[in-house]
Amino acid sequence: MPSGAPTRAKILDDRYEEALASIGLPSARDVAAQVRTYLQHQDAELSRKNNALSLVKQTVSQEITSITLGPAIDKEPTDRHFYLESESRLSFCIEIRETQGRCSLVAYRFHLSLPDGMSPSFYRFDLNPKPHESPLTEPRAHYHVAMEHIRLPSPVLTPVEVLDRIFQVIEPQVLQIRFS
Amino acid sequence: MAFLEQPAFEIGRRIEIRGGNTWVVVLGPDTTNDSIAGFIADLSASLSRTVRVVTGAGSMDGLLTALASPADDPVLIADLDGVDAEAWSALDINRSGLAREGAVILWLSSYGLANLSRSAPNLRSFVGGSIFPLSPDGSTLTPEERASRIAELEDHFRMTSEQAIAQAVAGTQPSDPLFVEWLVLLDRGDLV
Numbered sequence: 001m002p003s004g005a006p007t008r009a010k011i012l013d014d015r016y017e018e019a020l021a022s023i024g025l026p027s028a029r030d031v032a033a034q035v036r037t038y039l040q041h042q043d044a045e046l047s048r049k050n051n052a053l054s055l056v057k058q059t060v061s062q063e064i065t066s067i068t069l070g071p072a073i074d075k076e077p078t079d080r081h082f083y084l085e086s087e088s089r090l091s092f093c094i095e096i097r098e099t100q101g102r103c104s105l106v107a108y109r110f111h112l113s114l115p116d117g118m119s120p121s122f123y124r125f126d127l128n129p130k131p132h133e134s135p136l137t138e139p140r141a142h143y144h145v146a147m148e149h150i151r152l153p154s155p156v157l158t159p160v161e162v163l164d165r166i167f168q169v170i171e172p173q174v175l176q177i178r179f180s
Numbered sequence: 181m182a183f184l185e186q187p188a189f190e191i192g193r194r195i196e197i198r199g200g201n202t203w204v205v206v207l208g209p210d211t212t213n214d215s216i217a218g219f220i221a222d223l224s225a226s227l228s229r230t231v232r233v234v235t236g237a238g239s240m241d242g243l244l245t246a247l248a249s250p251a252d253d254p255v256l257i258a259d260l261d262g263v264d265a266e267a268w269s270a271l272d273i274n275r276s277g278l279a280r281e282g283a284v285i286l287w288l289s290s291y292g293l294a295n296l297s298r299s300a301p302n303l304r305s306f307v308g309g310s311i312f313p314l315s316p317d318g319s320t321l322t323p324e325e326r327a328s329r330i331a332e333l334e335d336h337f338r339m340t341s342e343q344a345i346a347q348a349v350a351g352t353q354p355s356d357p358l359f360v361e362w363l364v365l366l367d368r369g370d371l372v
Contacts, residue, residue: 029218032319033188033225040189040226053187054318057325059361061369066361072332073358095360095372106372107357128355129372140355 009136012153016131016140019156025103028065028096031159032058035067035094038163039082050082064106067094067159074111074122086174087115090166094159095129110162114174120146123170125154125162183207186312188219192226194310195254195283202283203306205293207313208258216258216287219314223285227254231285236260240270244277251280261292268299275302326365333362341366348372 025031039052059066070081070091081089095106107129113122124144132138142151157165186194195202209215224231234246236257247255260267271278278284286307288296293311297304321329334340336358339347344362347353348371363371 027221029221030225033218033221036222036319037189037225040187053189053315056319057321058319059321059326059364061364061367062372064360064364064369064372066364068329068361072329072361073336093357093361095357095364097372107360109357126357129357129360130355132355 006134006136009134009139013131013135013140016156019141020105023105023156023158025096025105025158027103028058028060028067028098031094031096031103032056032065032067035159035163038160039069042084042167043082046083046085048083048085052082055080055082063097063099065096065098067096068092070111074113084167084171084174086171086178088118088171088174089113092159092162105156105158108159108162110159110166112166112170115178118174118178122146123166125157125165126151127156183311183313185315187315188222189226191285191312191314192223194312195227195285198283198310200281201279202310203286203303203308204283204310204312205286205288205296205307207290207293207311208287209314209316215314216256219287220256223254223256229254231256233258236271236286237263237267240274243271244274247278247280247284250282252282254283254285256285256287258287260286260296261288263295265295265299268295268303272300272302275300275306278303278306321365330362330365333358333365337362345371 036052036056039056043050043052055069057068071078072093074091077089081091083089090112092108092110094108097104097106105127108127110125111122114120127141131140138151139153141154141156143154144151191204191206195204206219208219220231220233231254234243234255234257236243237259330341337344344353345366345368348363348368353359360372363369
């Protein structure tokens, strides 16, 4: 087996620190507004309406703001999810730190469950709050495709960039497969 | 007359539809800086342009200058609620100088709107039917929602909230976005 994979994974993980530092976010309030507005724009196009305004919640403690939608863990459909046209359901949490006028991403988790019978059954985009001891199996920024324990590295994305992938990359394909 | 409550997103959409030189009154739920800041963030996101806050009370020259430079961005005037009839009349007389390409949003209470209608009839006609009570902000978790979410996380991580805090204090907590949310829900953001 070729050696060096753990070292390369560690180097990749270290690069996430630089990437995180380079992402300029406005205030946590502005990030929440961007996310809420993004969802409201999407909602305007849907035949089944969500109430995006009331689905997105904010909680603040000290320097950390938590922006959430849907249940913490997706187990089944709920009225707290955001439903896309394909009937895929979205839930997420975004954690942001505001300190001394600077706003930075701490972590996120976006979970998209596809409709029953679709394969894969879910996609998830995670940014962990700190590096894992085994970055090869758990890179700090990663995504899952229907497998809880397979975490493939992804770039660090802003919350709106994750939503772009969900609504403009995954959803059109799901719709095409579902209704073709 | 009853006006229909609207969220900032919908107010932004209507401003875009009406185009240039739009005057809007937003009946804010209160005049705290927090609710105004939330509205500005939401409206800025909706319009994809930063909403600039302009001071309306006090100097007429200052207001005219602020509205004209630049003249194409959306501006919010949030300090006119308490001005007297004389100040509203002065604004009304200077209304031609207030015309601009960008939208003007007046943040008022129903008391302020009554004063505007009484003392500045021409400005009131600028506004027309664009009077929107701001929808209540539903973004705060209720105590029940918070408790339910904490219970969900305790079940997921198979530990109590006290154990979660102990782990965070010891620095041995899992590196998981949900654990961060849990600490925030427990008002222990200092441990993140």
